[in-house]
Amino acid sequence: MADAQPFRRLCLVGIGLIASSIARAAREHGLAETIVCASPDPAHRAEALALGLADEAFASNAEAVRGADLVILCTPVGVMGAVAREISGDLDEGAILSDVGSVKQGVIDAVAPHLPDHVRFVPAHPIAGTENSGPAAGFASLFRGRWLVITPNGLSDDQSVARLTAFWTAMGAEVEVMDAGHHDQVLAITSHIPHLIAYNIVGTADDLETVTKSEVIKFSAAGFRDFTRIAASDPTMWRDVFLNNREAVLEMLARFSEDLTALQRAIRWGDGETLFQLFTRTRAIRRAIIDAGQDSAAPNFGRDVDGAGDD
Amino acid sequence: MADAQPFRRLCLVGIGLIASSIARAAREHGLAETIVCASPDPAHRAEALALGLADEAFASNAEAVRGADLVILCTPVGVMGAVAREISGDLDEGAILSDVGSVKQGVIDAVAPHLPDHVRFVPAHPIAGTENSGPAAGFASLFRGRWLVITPNGLSDDQSVARLTAFWTAMGAEVEVMDAGHHDQVLAITSHIPHLIAYNIVGTADDLETVTKSEVIKFSAAGFRDFTRIAASDPTMWRDVFLNNREAVLEMLARFSEDLTALQRAIRWGDGETLFQLFTRTRAIRRAIIDAGQDSAAPNFGRDVDGAGDD
Ligand SMILES: NC(=O)c1ccc[n+]([C@@H]2O[C@H](COP(=O)([O-])OP(=O)(O)OC[C@H]3O[C@@H](n4cnc5c(N)ncnc54)[C@H](OP(=O)(O)O)[C@@H]3O)[C@@H](O)[C@H]2O)c1
Numbered sequence: 001m002a003d004a005q006p007f008r009r010l011c012l013v014g015i016g017l018i019a020s021s022i023a024r025a026a027r028e029h030g031l032a033e034t035i036v037c038a039s040p041d042p043a044h045r046a047e048a049l050a051l052g053l054a055d056e057a058f059a060s061n062a063e064a065v066r067g068a069d070l071v072i073l074c075t076p077v078g079v080m081g082a083v084a085r086e087i088s089g090d091l092d093e094g095a096i097l098s099d100v101g102s103v104k105q106g107v108i109d110a111v112a113p114h115l116p117d118h119v120r121f122v123p124a125h126p127i128a129g130t131e132n133s134g135p136a137a138g139f140a141s142l143f144r145g146r147w148l149v150i151t152p153n154g155l156s157d158d159q160s161v162a163r164l165t166a167f168w169t170a171m172g173a174e175v176e177v178m179d180a181g182h183h184d185q186v187l188a189i190t191s192h193i194p195h196l197i198a199y200n201i202v203g204t205a206d207d208l209e210t211v212t213k214s215e216v217i218k219f220s221a222a223g224f225r226d227f228t229r230i231a232a233s234d235p236t237m238w239r240d241v242f243l244n245n246r247e248a249v250l251e252m253l254a255r256f257s258e259d260l261t262a263l264q265r266a267i268r269w270g271d272g273e274t275l276f277q278l279f280t281r282t283r284a285i286r287r288a289i290i291d292a293g294q295d296s297a298a299p300n301f302g303r304d305v306d307g308a309g310d311d
Numbered sequence: 312m313a314d315a316q317p318f319r320r321l322c323l324v325g326i327g328l329i330a331s332s333i334a335r336a337a338r339e340h341g342l343a344e345t346i347v348c349a350s351p352d353p354a355h356r357a358e359a360l361a362l363g364l365a366d367e368a369f370a371s372n373a374e375a376v377r378g379a380d381l382v383i384l385c386t387p388v389g390v391m392g393a394v395a396r397e398i399s400g401d402l403d404e405g406a407i408l409s410d411v412g413s414v415k416q417g418v419i420d421a422v423a424p425h426l427p428d429h430v431r432f433v434p435a436h437p438i439a440g441t442e443n444s445g446p447a448a449g450f451a452s453l454f455r456g457r458w459l460v461i462t463p464n465g466l467s468d469d470q471s472v473a474r475l476t477a478f479w480t481a482m483g484a485e486v487e488v489m490d491a492g493h494h495d496q497v498l499a500i501t502s503h504i505p506h507l508i509a510y511n512i513v514g515t516a517d518d519l520e521t522v523t524k525s526e527v528i529k530f531s532a533a534g535f536r537d538f539t540r541i542a543a544s545d546p547t548m549w550r551d552v553f554l555n556n557r558e559a560v561l562e563m564l565a566r567f568s569e570d571l572t573a574l575q576r577a578i579r580w581g582d583g584e585t586l587f588q589l590f591t592r593t594r595a596i597r598r599a600i601i602d603a604g605q606d607s608a609a610p611n612f613g614r615d616v617d618g619a620g621d622d
């Protein structure tokens with residue numbers, strides 16, 4: 001798949017972490033002759049040009065997409081519908097429109113109604129990222145060895161799915177095709193609920209009266225710090241994720257809370273056997289994730305090879 | 312404090328992650344003339360000797376402590392009372408008894424009643440560790456730049472607290488003296504609740520019918536994998552922590568659940584402002600932890616510098 005046919009003109013709407021990583025990877029692998037981007041923020045447009053991420057940077061999304069044969073929406077999920085409305089009249093005949101949103105059905109529902117018939121819409125989601133954002137946060141290898149989920153729908157066709165697959169494969173990703181609704185359930189448990197409970201525990205710790213903030217910070221190496229990383233992710237992006245994947249998130253959250261209540265009861269009644277059984281079962285998943293190449297086996301993620309860690 | 316007066320004979324009861332790290336660090340810094348250990352497992356005793364962690368390894372805890380001027384209990388918290396009973400008749404006049412348990416009041420309550428008057432008891436807890444266990448998991452730098460909490464009580468005296476402080480300081484730790492009850496509250500939020508919810512979400516994911524285990528593993532880089540690390544920690548150790556810090560854990564858990572219910576309601580009613588405000592507030596704590604030197608600022612903990620990460 002390294003023989004991806006290059007696009008003539010790639011337009012990235014938004015130029016944050018994901019868009020700037022795509023720009024770098026697409027340049028590195030020669031996947032687009034010209035790369036342009038759009039951003040409402042003049043400082044970010046200047047930064048994108050200075051970093052060589054784009055050949056041209058537009059304030060207007062509609063102007064940015066003109067003449068592009070691949071347009072990728074790289075904004076927070078909550079504005080994608082509005083962006084689609086803005087650009088719909090300016091999309092080229094035969095252009096492929098894609099996105100990188102962390103939620104898929106909500107994006108399809110918001111975007112599809114605005115699209116003209118002559119555009120192919122191929123929604124996608126790279127399962128890769130960091131807690132940082134902005135044009136300077138991206139790097140070309142972000143997608144290497146990670147999954148990219150494509151969720152085709154009534155506005156996709158096989159040829160455009162194949163071209164987008166080749167594009168992402170060339171950047172090092174492995175592509176999986178999935179139903180949008182199923183994607184949203186899978187991501188609810190592997191991403192959205194983890195982020196929600198990480199944000200939540202950091203908030204709880206911040207509010208305590210019996211334990212000071214400086215104590216929480218000082219003794220965070222006992223486990224807490226692992227949660228603060230994802231709780232430092234972009235607030236706009238994550239607000240939009242929860243507002244746009246409500247049903248799946250609420251369903252998984254109900255399961256999580258039910259299970260937590262059972263643990264609470266086990267602690268209250270001194271039921272060590274229930275605790276021990278759960279704590280044993282969970283180790284297998286960690287091993288499987290490491291075996292699948294999706295995490296480092298080094299203790300403490302290898303973050304301080306000659307340093308410390310958990311409680 | 313690098314001028315710690317060496318102990319004549321250091322006895323480590325248990326020879327897992329923490330004990331083997333103490334053994335390595337104590338040797339490196341010349342903090343004990345002789346190091347001995349006790350373990351019920353013949354394979355672990357042999358391993359301890361082969362790795363040079365101890366000069367002698369005993370099956371009997373009582374035999375192991377004879378002649379030691381510093382004895383450190385490095386077993387799971389739940390057996391420390393029984394171990395204290397076993398060794399009480401064999402502790403040397405003037406010996407210092409300490410421990411490394413993750414819970415302090417419960418350990419004091421279990422251990423103190425068994426101790427003869429001629430022994431000083433100085434409970435302690437190093438806020439450092441990894442998800443691994445056993446004699447081979449330790450390393451000399453584990454405690455460097457991390458906190459060690461001492462919780463003196465009726466059986467401690469200033470001189471033994473000072474000697475134990477010098478011992479840990481020489482291994483690179485910063486020592487903080489705290490009331491045992493307060494320690495247990497601080498650790499409930501910085502360590503015990505994070506571990507509990509990590510174990511819980513991994514269990515929830517493992518039980519789903521709509522999302523397969525292989526999907527959870529495949530797409531774990533979206534956030535979930537961060538939780539699996541601490542959910543791979545030793546089941547016995549963690550069962551004992553929850554059984555022995557019940558009150559503080561249940562109190563903090565109630566706060567966590569209350570806050571999570573508020574988030575759930577915000578999601579259900581589309582209250583983006585509440586979500587956005589929390590997600591903004593939590594970033595400050597991450598920054599403070601990095602500024603305090605308690606975590607790496609590298610994206611994804613720096614675990615895959617040219618690789619991937621979060622959703
Ligand atoms: N971060 C992750 O880990 C990750 C992983 C996979 C997928 N995603 C998805 O990728 C998308 C982007 O995330 P990111 O992390 O790259 O976020 P980011 O770094 O915050 O970038 C978002 C970009 O969108 C731009 N933008 C916002 N509103 C816009 C509008 N109306 N028109 C044009 N541009 C607009 C922003 O412009 P200015 O900043 O210049 O105002 C910014 O350049 C989101 O949908 C997210 O769900 C994120």
Ligand SMILES: NC(=O)c1ccc[n+]([C@@H]2O[C@H](COP(=O)([O-])OP(=O)(O)OC[C@H]3O[C@@H](n4cnc5c(N)ncnc54)[C@H](OP(=O)(O)O)[C@@H]3O)[C@@H](O)[C@H]2O)c1
Binds near residue numbers: 326440
């Ligand atoms: N892991 C951490 O991150 C961490 C951090 C700070 C404090 N702590 C605390 O440190 C203590 C030890 O934890 P660890 O991580 O070092 O655990 P570990 O690697 O599992 O080691 C526990 C050791 O205790 C021994 N042991 C168990 N029952 C015993 C008994 N009745 N008599 C003598 N030895 C016995 C075990 O012997 P065998 O395996 O040979 O049977 C093993 O050597 C716990 O109290 C824990 O709360 C842990």
